[in-house]
Amino acid sequence: MTFAHETVSRAERYHGAIFSVYTDQVTMSDGSTAARDVVENRGAVVVVAVDDADRVVLIKQYRHPVGRHLWELPAGLRDVPGEDETLTAARELAEEVDLTAGRIDRLVDLHTSPGFADESVRVFLARDLAPVPDADRHERTAEEADIEVRRVPLDECVAMVFRGEITNAAAVAGVLAAARARDSGWTLLRTV
Template sequence: MSGVAHRYEVTARREVWSGRIFSVVSDDVTMPGGGSAARDYVRHVGAVAVVALDDAGQVVLVRQYRHPVGRHLWELPAGLMDVGGEDLATAAARELAEEADLTAGRIDVLVDMHTSPGFSDEVIRVFLARDLAEVPAGQRHDRRDEEADMQVVRVDLDEAVRMVLAGEITNAACVAGLFAAARARDGGFAELRDPRAPLPR
């Protein structure tokens, strides 16, 4: 193994396309063998997701239509990091309330993930929410667009893990979050991180 890693430097950047959630850029990057190469990728605002675990050992799953894959997927309550100045734990609590009508007395960091680092810089922080309570009926979020037909269920955590292994759950954040939650539970929740832990950007 080489003792010194090559420093990949961006010598030029071009924005190919820009939208509200992500943009597409093309970077010229120096290569270890000399010269540079173009690397096209998606720059994403990032997201948070929540494994909401109740006192009965059940987790909250939502079933939502995802147009790029043309079907409904089982997912965790989740949303974008798109509110300026909002810390990630607050964003997670907001999404939990909006998508599952729940509040949490305790939120910890469960796992961080780069979803598709071959073509995107998107990072998702998955939180573990416990001590759950219902949002009062008069204060619940009005769900629109794809969220209007969202199905919200509670499933035993071990059953949710079985669904992953059976190919019934394929959303990356949901897969990672459920496996991490099962491992955390089996370890007595001793390895959870503080909700203010730095995000790997």
């Protein structure tokens, strides 16, 4: 039997441009009520870009909350109202690594921290890569100004995950899912 959990009340604790924080009073399965802190987030897209040589396009970017540079995949917030997620993925691929994709498929969907956040991340697989013309390239600023871009064989990316060199959760999921999808002959992909 499934119990209907209902939000009895909500108090806003913080409202920001990227996320907001609330404390909800929620009915529990035993009939009691408990406080649950919730982070509401716009969500994001992540792109596993695999070239014709079976290499993944990785970026190394500074992440202040963990105080270091992390190996990641091109990614971005769903911050353009009404924009299709596939277009968001293509935009982030172009902005962060100066590439376009002739083919984009859905790879996996993630709830990054469902114990306290509603953030959902859709990971796409991009193939048939081509460079963005020089005149159309995005000027990277702020934390993106020093992004390091590297193409790494997919199997080496998997090894980096297991060595603890790729720790960004969406990148870990994306790399492992891409390797499994490739090993299945790409039959596991969901078209967009």
